[in-house]
Amino acid sequence: MTLDRRAFLGRVAAVATASAVAPALALPGPAQAATWKKRLTGADLDTNSRWQVAGTDLGIPYVLENGSIGYLFGDTFNTPWPEGPPLPNDWRSPVMLRSNVHPGAPGGIVFDSAARVAGNGRAPEIMHNGHHGIGIDGLWEVSVIPNDGISFSETGRQLISYMSIENWDSVGPAGPHWRSRYAGLAYSDNGNDFVRTPLKWWNNGNNTDPFQMWTMQRDGDWVYVFSVRAGRQDGPMMLRRVRWDRLFYPESYEGWGWNGSNWGWGRPCTPILTGRFGEPSVRRLHDGTWVMSYVNCVTGCIVTRTAGGPDQVWTAEKVQVFPWQEPALYGGFIHPWSGRNANELHLMVSKWTRGLDNRSTAYHVSQFVGSL
Template sequence: MGINRRTLITGAAAIGAAALALPQTAAASPKVSPQLASSKKRLTGVDMPPSQRWQVGGTDLGIAYLLENNSVGFLFGDTFNTRWYNDPPLPNDWRSPVMLRSNIHPGDPGGIVFDSAAMVAGDGRAPEITYNGHNGSDGAGTFEVTVIPNDAVAFPDGTHVMSYMSIAQWYNDVNIQWRTNYAGLAISHDGNSFQRTPTVWWNDGSNTDPFQMWTMQRDGDWVYIFSVRAGRQTGPMMLRRVPVNSMFDSGAYQGWGWNGTNWDWGRPCTSILPESRFGEPSVRRLNDGTWVMSYLNGGSGSIVTRRADGPDKAWTDENVQVTQLQQPAIYGGFIHPYSSSAPNDLHLLVSRWPQINGQSFAYDVTQWVGSV
């Protein structure tokens, strides 16, 4: 297949967040870090039920979002019927994005169990749910390596909106971050197949546009979007919001910005956190109103969380949830929407990269349990 996939980039020391704190974080009350999260259950892999039922073996990501019927959809990026992307026998049925579903509460003793796959009636091969150029055209003349989901939001009328990245180039020996063409929106009216729309945010020539990797959370009449640069580069964490009925109008998005005196909506975005090497962000509003953010800290290589009283409120310092010592080669941690702020009720879907420094690992997703 010849695709160059993302690499895990970690360093010896974490970013010094306290020394770089912006006014948005200065008001955050200190919080004692909880114990590290613990592994509960591996969810994907060639030896797991999704492989037998839907040919979903090696998987990327595992982004959980609440569906309109209160079930949960799980979005996977590059997916294969083998252990990982270059594992024989080739071709190994490369697909992305793929969606599985579950109506099991993650806190149940047996953990998350997938019960269906998008675009599949019963058992059978789970196809990709939107168009993917697969080392070809994106459908409009731009070369596209693959399409990777960012997040999705579902509405009561059954409409789903998915944010995705159109990948221009993966990591190689010259480029230390992957590059995107753009971040775009796709729509579904049945919760199964998604159509890509003309609403896109193009990356810039220096690969530094801060609106490429998204996470989205609906709250009332607004959808709040947190975004960072592609490739886990050092950069800002931006916050925007858009009315729920205007997601495909790029002019309706409002930035959250600092003018030197105060924060307000409708301004150019200002980073809500000290610049860092942010991995894919995941933000969810819990049932008690607490907002929780998760991401890979590219400096320490750990999955960390922060919490806040609202999307535009001050965020606490990082809490370390999962480290490379606990599970090597981790790169994504996504919050299950049924998590709560009760002790040991934060449920994270943690992805693992298959090969690092000559060592082989599974390309899979594991459910971890921690505390906000």
Template sequence: MKAVFSLLLSSTLVSAGASVYKKRVTGEDLDTGHRWHVAGTDLGIPYVLENGSIGFLFGDTFGTQWPDDGIEWRSPVMLRSAVHPGEEDGIIFDSAAGVAGDGLAPEIMHNGHTGSDGAGATEYSVIPNDGISFPETGEQFVSYMSIQDWTAPWKTNYAGLARSTDGNTFTRLDTKWQNNPENTDPFQMWTLQRDGDYVYAFSVRSGRQPGPMMLQRVPWQKIADQSAYEGWGWNGTTWAWGREPSAILEGNFGEPSVRKLSGGTWAMVYLNLDTLSIVSRTAKGPDEVWSDEKVQVTFEEEPNLYGGFIHPWSTSEENDLHIMVSKWTRDDAGRSTAYHVSQYVGTL
């Protein structure tokens, strides 16, 4: 089970961000717990499925609201929704991957659970980074992290891709970006966005560490071909594709989330570990200059917050930004007091 990073509330933090709380979307007392045993969980990364609805990828998930108990531990898990997040009742889930009706939502791919990843590495858990689908072929791909150790800053074995043709079960591929012994490889936590013929992949280090954010792209038909990826690189004079990736941003990044919104604006959201806030940026394109950070949710509003994943039906024309925010708090004895995902609504 992942260790919660220790965050101390600072008087320098702003008290409120641009986003406002709309609702809690997971919990033992909600449909997610009653119907699919998704009670205690985190992340909830939304992406468009091949049929046009939305899949939400959750990380370490349990059958009770308290992860300490370890009951029905699995990851990743996917819930689905066809309801627009801007509706009055917000996000409502209607099904779970791998379940025909109600019942325990299973892992959608192999997870070592302190055993083997199936290819020789010791694996504690598997955590989703992002998902993407291709309606032309009916395929879905999930980017994931193979977790070696949850001790902060947590370490991955590698980042990989898993493929599905039925939307319920995913097969882990040999397409992997290995971490290094120093745990500093900048291609471990990914977010994916297609635009035309290319999928753009933004990535940072594992463990929510300081470091660079990198940008690569790959023809969408070749997403599983590691040799087809090309970097966005700086040679000291100009930026160009086909080079070794250069840092497009430097920071203390949590998991990045990037989506191209209707209207053409590109939006990015992540946890800034220096300010302990969920922040956003915008750009005119994936390889354009990104704006300064805009604070969306602060630590004061959601203690021990993390994540910040953009719902792809957010819009730039109406300037509404729907993001999924995780919270994991503990009492003085180390017992969990909250472990869930909430929907926030903000502006770009």
């Protein structure tokens, strides 16, 4: 099965919108730019010859319970891009590849295995996906897109936050944006098969719920959850926290909010930032620095901010990747092993470009190296 043409063009429109470039004078100089290190996926690479992962995106890295890194990919195909040819092109999502190679190694990231595969062979999707049909909960579902992953050494359990996509081309006052039906959590106790829980953080009728795209980071007993709207829209970024062993209990989530005189936990969420955010990624590095990245959908740049803690003041944006380096870019997910020094920030960057005939010309993930 493949994405139908309407859905495909709708998602391309969302990517193109996110990559609109502001006037050059509004952008910082190129001296700040991160550098491309290597392309990680493609029909010409071993991701395809070993696991039939050719055209894909995202590559969200998180630490597994055994200490290595899992990489979560979104809509994945055994052809270079979503629309083929040939068709059908084995559409899957999410898919996980794994690696124990440090991204700072001379050769960059090298994948060594795939979830649900013993050795080489087709990497299947790791949880149920409705694929333009009825999803596991009886509701229409176009696809399931991962947002982030987290694991717990105490139990060996892994969790993935995801979006159930209702459509890729929901038209509203701000233009076309994809619409999620809800955000959810899936878990695995064997590192391969993920079970979607009944928990749902429902989107609203206006597609403006700010708790749809999650990124998660643990610090001690707490997991901090940063979230924004689906579809790379204008809106707020929210911050919540929950004890690591209470993630399945929505009533245990505490909001970070402003009461008119000070900030505090256990309140209705108040936006910590506002803007037009792409998919957020937040990681706490080993030196205690918190780093946030996302696509600024006004400038089309992947940017980062840093802070001393999740509920501290975040710095101004620093540009890491410009559209002229990687046209139609998105993602910019932070590798958790970044930060051995200030000049080692590893980012997973997706690229989806198309030609004048609207057919894709690139759909893959690359590794970039920037600085804090």
